[in-house]
Amino acid sequence: MAIHVEDDLAEQTVPPAGGWGSIKSVVTYLTRELVPAAALKALAVQNKTGGFMCVSCAWAKPEHPHTAEFCENGAKATAWELTSKRRTPEFFFQRSLSELESWTDHALEEGGRLTAPMRWDPATDRYVEVSWERAFDEIAAELKKIDPQQAVFYTSGRASLEASYLYQLFARAYGHNNLPDSSNMCHESTSVALPKSIGVPIGTVWLEDFRHADCILFFGQNVGVNSPRMLHDLQDARRRGVPIITFNPMVESGLKFFDNPQSPHDMLLPGHTQVSTQYLQVRPGGDIAALAGLCKYLIERDDAALADGGKRVLDTAFIAEHTHGFDDLAAVLRELDWRDIEYESGLARVDLEQAAATYAAAKAVIAVYGMGLTQHREGVSNVNMLVNLLLMRGNIGRAGAGICPVRGHSNVQGQRTVGITEKPKLAPLDKLKELYGFEPPRTPGRTTVKTCAGVIDGEVKAFIGLGGNFLRAAPDTRRLEDAWRRLRLTVQVATKLNRSHVIHGEVAYLLPCLGRSEFDRQASGLQIVTTEDSTGHMHASHAVAEPASTSLLSEVAIVAGIAQRTLPANPRLTWREWTDDYALIRDAIAKTWPEIFHDFNERMDTPGGFPRPNAARERHWKTENGKANFSVPARWTAASDDAVSHEAGVLRLVTVRSDDQFNTTVYSDEDRLRRVQGRKIVLMNGEDMADAGLEPGSLAALSTVFGDGIQREVAGLRVIRYDLPRGCLVGYFPELNALVPLGHHAKESEVPAGKSIPVRVRAMQLAGAVAS
Ligand SMILES: Nc1nc2c(c(=O)[nH]1)N[C@H]1C(S)=C(S)[C@@H](COP(=O)(O)OP(=O)(O)OC[C@H]3O[C@@H](n4cnc5c(=O)[nH]c(N)nc54)[C@H](O)[C@@H]3O)O[C@H]1N2
Numbered sequence: 046m047a048i049h050v051e052d053d054l055a056e057q058t059v060p061p062a063g064g065w066g067s068i069k070s071v072v073t074y075l076t077r078e079l080v081p082a083a084a085l086k087a088l089a090v091q092n093k094t095g096g097f098m099c100v101s102c103a104w105a106k107p108e109h110p111h112t113a114e115f116c117e118n119g120a121k122a123t124a125w126e127l128t129s130k131r132r133t134p135e136f137f138f139q140r141s142l143s144e145l146e147s148w149t150d151h152a153l154e155e156g157g158r159l160t161a162p163m164r165w166d167p168a169t170d171r172y173v174e175v176s177w178e179r180a181f182d183e184i185a186a187e188l189k190k191i192d193p194q195q196a197v198f199y200t201s202g203r204a205s206l207e208a209s210y211l212y213q214l215f216a217r218a219y220g221h222n223n224l225p226d227s228s229n230m231c232h233e234s235t236s237v238a239l240p241k242s243i244g245v246p247i248g249t250v251w252l253e254d255f256r257h258a259d260c261i262l263f264f265g266q267n268v269g270v271n272s273p274r275m276l277h278d279l280q281d282a283r284r285r286g287v288p289i290i291t292f293n294p295m296v297e298s299g300l301k302f303f304d305n306p307q308s309p310h311d312m313l314l315p316g317h318t319q320v321s322t323q324y325l326q327v328r329p330g331g332d333i334a335a336l337a338g339l340c341k342y343l344i345e346r347d348d349a350a351l352a353d354g355g356k357r358v359l360d361t362a363f364i365a366e367h368t369h370g371f372d373d374l375a376a377v378l379r380e381l382d383w384r385d386i387e388y389e390s391g392l393a394r395v396d397l398e399q400a401a402a403t404y405a406a407a408k409a410v411i412a413v414y415g416m417g418l419t420q421h422r423e424g425v426s427n428v429n430m431l432v433n434l435l436l437m438r439g440n441i442g443r444a445g446a447g448i449c450p451v452r453g454h455s456n457v458q459g460q461r462t463v464g465i466t467e468k469p470k471l472a473p474l475d476k477l478k479e480l481y482g483f484e485p486p487r488t489p490g491r492t493t494v495k496t497c498a499g500v501i502d503g504e505v506k507a508f509i510g511l512g513g514n515f516l517r518a519a520p521d522t523r524r525l526e527d528a529w530r531r532l533r534l535t536v537q538v539a540t541k542l543n544r545s546h547v548i549h550g551e552v553a554y555l556l557p558c559l560g561r562s563e564f565d566r567q568a569s570g571l572q573i574v575t576t577e578d579s580t581g582h583m584h585a586s587h588a589v590a591e592p593a594s595t596s597l598l599s600e601v602a603i604v605a606g607i608a609q610r611t612l613p614a615n616p617r618l619t620w621r622e623w624t625d626d627y628a629l630i631r632d633a634i635a636k637t638w639p640e641i642f643h644d645f646n647e648r649m650d651t652p653g654g655f656p657r658p659n660a661a662r663e664r665h666w667k668t669e670n671g672k673a674n675f676s677v678p679a680r681w682t683a684a685s686d687d688a689v690s691h692e693a694g695v696l697r698l699v700t701v702r703s704d705d706q707f708n709t710t711v712y713s714d715e716d717r718l719r720r721v722q723g724r725k726i727v728l729m730n731g732e733d734m735a736d737a738g739l740e741p742g743s744l745a746a747l748s749t750v751f752g753d754g755i756q757r758e759v760a761g762l763r764v765i766r767y768d769l770p771r772g773c774l775v776g777y778f779p780e781l782n783a784l785v786p787l788g789h790h791a792k793e794s795e796v797p798a799g800k801s802i803p804v805r806v807r808a809m810q811l812a813g814a815v816a817s
């Protein structure tokens with residue numbers, strides 16, 4: 046199924062991203078959160094040099110920012126952090142945790158910022174205020190009782206480079222590499238694919254490349270919602286006539302039309318700027334096949350050119366000088382049947398050929414992608430296949446071209462850079478030994494999936510969460526919740542209350558921390574923290590607001606406080622001094638990775654950030670064979686290869702974010718851009734609805750087809766007819782996470798495969814009998 050936007054302009058069915066709707070939404074939002082007037086100033090300096098770096102997405106911060114360098118969702122995230130609402134100890138005194146368990150995710154978080162450190166009291170089933178000193182001492186005592194391998198230190202991608210560096214140092218000095226972070230549920234497929242294919246773990250595109258690109262491809266990334274500031278770059282590109290080709294099962298508004306709230310021209314003229322020039326509604330998991338189709342077309346045209354002396358389509362000089370493995374891939378693609386490509390991708394050959402011709406006509410192409418590629422069984426192959434397409438025409442290491450994974454959390458990429466990884470090979474263990482004189486553990490640590498498995502089988506005894514909402518974000522919710530209560534120790538460092546706090550271990554602490562926007566005063570004065578954006582640029586973040594409570598500590602102080610009490614004294618691990626002055630932590634980071642972070646304190650306020658070196662941009666390939674590598678995918682679909690998932694009646698469920706949520710933080714039940722109200726819903730193709738005996742408004746139950754003998758069902762989902770390919774269902778993360786089996790993850794990267802979950806759909810009541 047394909048939509049050609051040119052033909053479709055008249056019957057616009059989705060509201061544009063940005064525009065008046067989004068301004069209205071921000072204003073409503075700021076009012077509802079009772080944001081103090083002073084905090085509104087925060088928005089004026091958001092994502093600007095000398096200002097603070099947004100806590101929402103990781104998209105690049107330009108050297109020359111727009112007047113308001115924030116988007117609707119960034120403004121919401123700031124307001125959510127700077128709200129004047131509070132969850133004080135009195136609130137917890139009045140409610141048991143069993144009572145709070147019945148609350149919705151929205152209700153738990155919506156009450157505002159946590160204000161004081163608390164410990165769970167088993168006698169009353171309540172969180173009760175405790176002093177920081179006592180909390181640290183008791184947590185340290187618990188950690189000393191267990192084997193360090195039984196502890197997991199999780200990070201959600203928000204904590205600064207400074208806090209993250211101390212956190213991994215603590216884990217390793219204590220004795221484990223169990224450092225999963227949200228990236229293990231997110232772009233780990235990228236981090237596994239790219240080092241082997243192009244020799245860097247991150248993308249190769251910088252912001253300036255958008256000004257030189259003459260074609261942009263989008264695979265499975267919902268820019269209008271999840272990285273809206275990128276719309277500026279896309280709009281500029283469209284004004285230059287750059288074609289944008291989108292592959293996505295859903296027609297996402299931000300990829301279709303754009304109204305720029307900062308451009309009076311856009312706001313006043315009827316009709317909206319087109320974003321995508323060609324929109325291909327690929328089947329979930331169909332991108333390997335779609336990309337194979339594009340590559341096959343290039344090879345066929347190149348073969349023809351070679352035969353009749355025409356202009357070559359492939360960049361043969363680049364392929365010969367810089368790459369390995371092209372001939373193997375080309376041989377397989379020449380044999381591949383177009384009917385198989387059409388079947389697996391759900392796309393017509395003619396549409397794929399049109400896209401390939403546009404690609405072939407461009408000199409510099411950027412390929413952008415997100416969770417639509419990484420969260421599949423063959424998520425790593427998805428990324429590799431995209432690299433194949435780019436390498437064929439030398440679109441890596443050229444101005445205006447490259448691969449552009451859009452990272453999620455605002456510092457998730459940076460956390461990996463400063464050593465948050467469960468893979469000992471990726472951590473500078475020898476360097477840590479040299480600098481700090483302890484023997485770092487060499488045993489591989491636990492990914493998210495292995496953490497869940499360890500919690501379920503009882504091997505994991507202690508869980509520390511530096512932010513995030515692990516229990517809600519992880520797969521197999523129900524199995525995990527039951528097992529979670531058997532943990533000996535849970536410690537959650539957080540800004541707001543969520544489900545991972547109300548379900549807890551035998552000994553449980555809830556430790557409230559400063560948000561990035563809040564003044565962090567230590568012995569040496571006001572502190573600055575740093576983050577890395579999605580394009581590998583490092584930025585200082587200067588706080589803008591008074592802390593939500595005088596009892597809050599910074600993440601740095603909390604990590605250092607627990608570490609100091611847990612570890613034997615080591616004069617080189619200067620936890621106190623680091624807490625007093627974060628510039629010393631940055632010095633330590635610079636000593637650990639001088640190539641990336643030399644002169645860190647001097648460079649951190651560089652406008653637009655300072656880039657980390659990126660060898661692939663220079664066409665220097667840090668792979669084992671010193672080349673950029675083509676690869677042949679093991680299969681032509683990224684979805685499951687289990688026989689049961691191909692039985693008749695099994696559909697592919699995609700879990701996505703709505704317009705009004707940030708991961709497990711649900712701002713409201715409205716998904717404005719998709720015009721969907723309510724979160725217990727499932728979007729379906731009309732023909733699939735008819736097959737299942739469903740009508741709009743019917744209630745349905747989804748059950749997972751996985752073949753491990755475990756029943757997984759989510760019932761009571763309201764059915765909404767939606768423009769989707771056949772066999773594809775869409776619903777919301779995290780409500781549907783109970784359907785994601787722990788074993789259903791990307792093969793090499795272990796990213797839970799939340800984008801093509803094999804399910805059956807069952808009508809719960811007679812169609813039409815349910816009021817909406
Ligand atoms: N406002 C807001 N911003 C966010 C977040 C948020 O929750 N709210 N989350 C942050 C985080 S941590 C992350 S990782 C990013 C996530 O940002 P995205 O990568 O955009 O993730 P999703 O919302 O999961 O949507 C993925 C898109 O992939 C499409 N898709 C699904 N399956 C397939 C497929 O098989 N092939 C293709 N081609 N497309 C497919 C879906 O229709 C959807 O449009 O956003 C970050 N930014």
Ligand SMILES: Nc1nc2c(c(=O)[nH]1)N[C@H]1C(S)=C(S)[C@@H](COP(=O)(O)OP(=O)(O)OC[C@H]3O[C@@H](n4cnc5c(=O)[nH]c(N)nc54)[C@H](O)[C@@H]3O)O[C@H]1N2
Pocket residue numbers: 154200201202203204227228230231232416420453454511512513514515518519538539540541542543558559560561600700701702707708709710778779781782785799
């Ligand atoms: N089915 C399905 N599952 C998914 C996904 C999917 O698309 N589908 N997406 C996956 C992805 S991409 C990701 S990244 C994960 C997200 O997983 P997480 O990162 O674990 O979850 P978040 O919802 O971002 O965490 C929100 C909580 O973080 C805390 N918090 C906010 N700011 C701060 C801060 O500054 N410091 C501290 N210490 N705490 C803070 C608040 O208490 C808030 O409740 O979910 C994954 N799970």
Ligand SMILES: [Mo]
Pocket residue numbers: 227230231232452453454
């Ligand atoms: Mo993410």
